[in-house]
Amino acid sequence: xxxxxxxxxxxxxxxxxxxxxxxxxxxxxxxxxxxxxxxxxxxxxxxxxxxxxxxxxxxxxxxxxxxxxxxxxxxxxxxxxxxxxxxxxxxxxxxxxxxxxxxxxxxxxxxxxxxxxxxxxxxxxxxxxxxxxxxxxxxxxxxxxxxxxxxxxxxxxxxxxxxxxxxxxxxxxxxxxxxxxxxxxxxxxxxxxxxxxxxxxxxxxxxxxxxxxxxxxxxxxxxxxxxxxxxxxxxxxxxxxxxxxxxxxxxxxxxxxxxxxxxxxxxxxxxxxxxxxxxxxxxxxxxxxxxxxxxxxxxxxxxxxxxxxxxxxxxxxxxxxxxxxxxxxxx
Amino acid sequence: xxxxxxxxxxxxxxxxxxxxxxxxxxxxxxxxxxxxxxxxxxxxxxxxxxxxxxxxxxxxxxxxxxxxxxxxxxxxxxxxxxxxxxxxxxxxxxxxxxxxxxxxxxxxxxxxxxxxxxxxxxxxxxxxxxxxxxxxxxxxxxxxxxxxxxxxxxxxxxxxxxxxxxxxxxxxxxxxxxxxxxxxxxxxxxxxxxxxxxxxxxxxxxxxxxxxxxxxxxxxxxxxxxxxxxxxxxxxxxxxxxxxxxxxxxxxxxxxxxxxxxxxxxxxxxxxxxxxxxxxxxxxxxxxxxxxxxxxxxxxxxxxxxxxxxxxxxxxxxxxxxxxxxxxxxx
Ligand SMILES: Nc1ncnc2c1ncn2[C@@H]1O[C@H](COP(=O)(O)OP(=O)(O)OP(=O)(O)O)[C@@H](O)[C@H]1O
Ligand SMILES: Nc1ncnc2c1ncn2[C@@H]1O[C@H](COP(=O)(O)OP(=O)(O)OP(=O)(O)O)[C@@H](O)[C@H]1O
Ligand SMILES: [Mg+2]
Ligand SMILES: [Mg+2]
Ligand SMILES: [Mg+2]
Ligand SMILES: [Mg+2]
Ligand SMILES: [Mg+2]
Ligand SMILES: [Mg+2]
Numbered sequence: 001x002x003x004x005x006x007x008x009x010x011x012x013x014x015x016x017x018x019x020x021x022x023x024x025x026x027x028x029x030x031x032x033x034x035x036x037x038x039x040x041x042x043x044x045x046x047x048x049x050x051x052x053x054x055x056x057x058x059x060x061x062x063x064x065x066x067x068x069x070x071x072x073x074x075x076x077x078x079x080x081x082x083x084x085x086x087x088x089x090x091x092x093x094x095x096x097x098x099x100x101x102x103x104x105x106x107x108x109x110x111x112x113x114x115x116x117x118x119x120x121x122x123x124x125x126x127x128x129x130x131x132x133x134x135x136x137x138x139x140x141x142x143x144x145x146x147x148x149x150x151x152x153x154x155x156x157x158x159x160x161x162x163x164x165x166x167x168x169x170x171x172x173x174x175x176x177x178x179x180x181x182x183x184x185x186x187x188x189x190x191x192x193x194x195x196x197x198x199x200x201x202x203x204x205x206x207x208x209x210x211x212x213x214x215x216x217x218x219x220x221x222x223x224x225x226x227x228x229x230x231x232x233x234x235x236x237x238x239x240x241x242x243x244x245x246x247x248x249x250x251x252x253x254x255x256x257x258x259x260x261x262x263x264x265x266x267x268x269x270x271x272x273x274x275x276x277x278x279x280x281x282x283x284x285x286x287x288x289x290x291x292x293x294x295x296x297x298x299x300x301x302x303x304x305x306x307x308x309x310x311x312x313x314x315x316x317x318x319x320x321x322x323x324x325x326x327x328x329x330x331x
Numbered sequence: 332x333x334x335x336x337x338x339x340x341x342x343x344x345x346x347x348x349x350x351x352x353x354x355x356x357x358x359x360x361x362x363x364x365x366x367x368x369x370x371x372x373x374x375x376x377x378x379x380x381x382x383x384x385x386x387x388x389x390x391x392x393x394x395x396x397x398x399x400x401x402x403x404x405x406x407x408x409x410x411x412x413x414x415x416x417x418x419x420x421x422x423x424x425x426x427x428x429x430x431x432x433x434x435x436x437x438x439x440x441x442x443x444x445x446x447x448x449x450x451x452x453x454x455x456x457x458x459x460x461x462x463x464x465x466x467x468x469x470x471x472x473x474x475x476x477x478x479x480x481x482x483x484x485x486x487x488x489x490x491x492x493x494x495x496x497x498x499x500x501x502x503x504x505x506x507x508x509x510x511x512x513x514x515x516x517x518x519x520x521x522x523x524x525x526x527x528x529x530x531x532x533x534x535x536x537x538x539x540x541x542x543x544x545x546x547x548x549x550x551x552x553x554x555x556x557x558x559x560x561x562x563x564x565x566x567x568x569x570x571x572x573x574x575x576x577x578x579x580x581x582x583x584x585x586x587x588x589x590x591x592x593x594x595x596x597x598x599x600x601x602x603x604x605x606x607x608x609x610x611x612x613x614x615x616x617x618x619x620x621x622x623x624x625x626x627x628x629x630x631x632x633x634x635x636x637x638x639x640x641x642x643x644x645x646x647x648x649x650x651x652x653x654x655x656x657x658x659x660x661x662x
Contacts, residue, residue: 021441024454027456029453029456043421050376101334122357123364125360128387129349131335133659133660141472147383
């Protein structure tokens with residue numbers, strides 16, 4: 001069998017490849033390991049919950065409306081730490097650079113990483129740099145790994161019937177921004193990526209109420225994240241279509257592109273399941289943060305095993321786990 | 332300015348690029364950070380020294396005599412943790428895979444990673460996978476980051492005049508194995524990479540005596556490592572040529588290739604400066620370990636600022652810090 005593009009697209013097909021890649025005996029350091037396939041791992045060390053995660057970034061183009069590969073590289077890892085309840089402490093940075101790459105672009109990328117770190121009090125403390133010969137690689141690749149500390153670990157599999165499902169803002173912005181930009185669509189400069197570091201947003205929510213499960217809806221989008229959360233939690237979810245927050249410009253572009261905005265990556269959003277009694281307070285906490293202004297309660301957890309959507313016109317349909325994200329090299 | 336191959340070759344030229352890449356305000360999480368440019372960072376957490384490091388692996392070919400990219404990806408990070416005095420606990424794995432890559436090769440790589448983890452009691456707990464479209468990348472890239480715990484942190488800048496310099500075995504094996512293999516030289520199958528996880532070797536040495544400084548002589552080889560250690564420690568070093576351990580086959584091949592084996596990567600060796608009174612005991616401890624059988628005391632630390640070599644014929648010459656490793660895509 002050969003690896004194909006869908007194997008890297010964050011959906012059902014990637015899951016098949018992950019079964020091969022994560023087939024290790026040494027897959028757990030005592031806490032939450034690879035077997036959980038959560039946003040990060042947890043390692044109990046000296047009575048502390050150390051959270052550990054990594055992401056590679058291959059986004060194309062490397063500078064795009066609303067961000068660049070440096071910002072995404074820092075935020076991707078900060079956000080996976082935050083999804084586990086982890087305060088980000090330290091990041092690593094592994095760069096693979098094609099020969100001929102402009103050093104001025106590198107400076108821009110590094111400055112962008114520094115600015116993202118500044119937003120959440122984390123530091124970049126170690127790294128590695130490789131250069132590949134002309135023709136071997138078409139654009140810079142940046143891996144970050146991150147270490148965080150969690151007072152209370154949050155999993156992606158803790159949904160309980162009755163929980164309210166909250167999203168922290170508009171859906172589909174990043175994926176549609178990348179795709180619209182590539183296709184040369186101009187919506188008056190209105191479509192830009194949501195890429196942002198979510199720790200302080202999540203920190204506020206954690207301090208407000210009982211969060212049972214979190215996940216960042218990156219590759220595969222909201223559809224992938226909510227299906228994974230429901231499946232791992234062995235519950236069903238009902239989403240209210242009318243409650244889902246979308247930017248108008250994103251919806252128009254998605255329509256023109258023939259892409260479902262529920263299936264594309266977000267880089268500055270969180271999906272959470274929260275105790276029903278805490279839902280309004282957590283929503284208010286999210287909305288008080290610049291990255292959570294459009295937060296909304298979008299559904300409810302039920303007994304069962306599917307994610308369904310009550311549509312605006314009164315019907316009901318499944319939100320299926322996507323085969324893969326329809327936007328290649330989205331992050 | 333454009334990035335060129337020497338910017339990734341681990342020598343003096345790479346240092347220039349690193350000044351751009353490490354130009355961050357958020358470069359330290361409270362312990363040893365980017366400013367030190369050591370093998371890894373140290374983050375004090377709850378009274379423990381957490382060691383953190385990362386390496387990208389772009390070795391070509393991905394299967395080579397003595398190892399493969401999976402083994403090198405695990406060992407590279409294990410060894411940088413060990414160089415800081417850190418017991419390896421958990422690794423991350425970021426894979427970037429070209430479309431069309433054989434899943435059977437992926438299985439071999441994963442099994443090889445698992446075997447290397449088995450040698451030192453570490454686990455791979457989190458990861459990420461991206462797939463690039465045909466033509467965008469010529470071979471799989473594997474990043475690993477690692478977390479370790481150090482009872483006593485060892486830096487690369489702690490050499491003191493009088494210290495004995497020890498290398499844990501034969502020099503130049505990995506770089507020459509890769510280059511000889513690429514050039515199609517056959518020395519009766521005698522040249523193979525030394526790639527190995529060094530934690531248990533280092534652990535034994537740490538328990539035996541006072542190690543003032545350590546570094547693994549990877550890109551840029553022994554010449555680079557010893558110069559960096561001397562410069563950072565503000566001391567001189569005198570090396571005895573006759574004491575340097577080389578495999579005969581490696582020396583012959585290096586001669587044919589026109590490459591100085593002192594300037595190419597090792598992937599299973601450590602260079603250390605140790606208190607003179609402990610040198611023999613540490614040497615014996617190293618030699619009792621399978622990866623340290625050819626360990627040797629090869630020189631001494633002096634007041635001053637250069638690394639010189641007393642040659643076999645009674646002369647003296649500088650061992651210069653190399654411009655870069657002469658073997659491209661060596662690790
Ligand atoms: N190469 C790999 N080695 C080990 N584990 C992997 C690898 N690739 C992915 N995983 C694991 O698979 C799970 C899913 O990974 P994925 O990258 O989809 O998560 P994510 O980082 O939350 O999403 P995204 O990458 O879209 O931001 C995670 O638990 C991750 O640790
Ligand atoms: N892209 C980067 N971002 C931040 N720091 C970096 C980056 N590349 C290298 N560094 C830092 O520069 C120093 C030298 O890196 P280098 O990779 O040469 O060390 P090493 O891993 O010990 O050697 P090798 O990679 O040959 O095994 C390290 O302290 C590393 O953290
Ligand atoms: Mg995630
Ligand atoms: Mg992620
Ligand atoms: Mg390195
Ligand atoms: Mg090193
Ligand atoms: Mg290294
Ligand atoms: Mg990921």
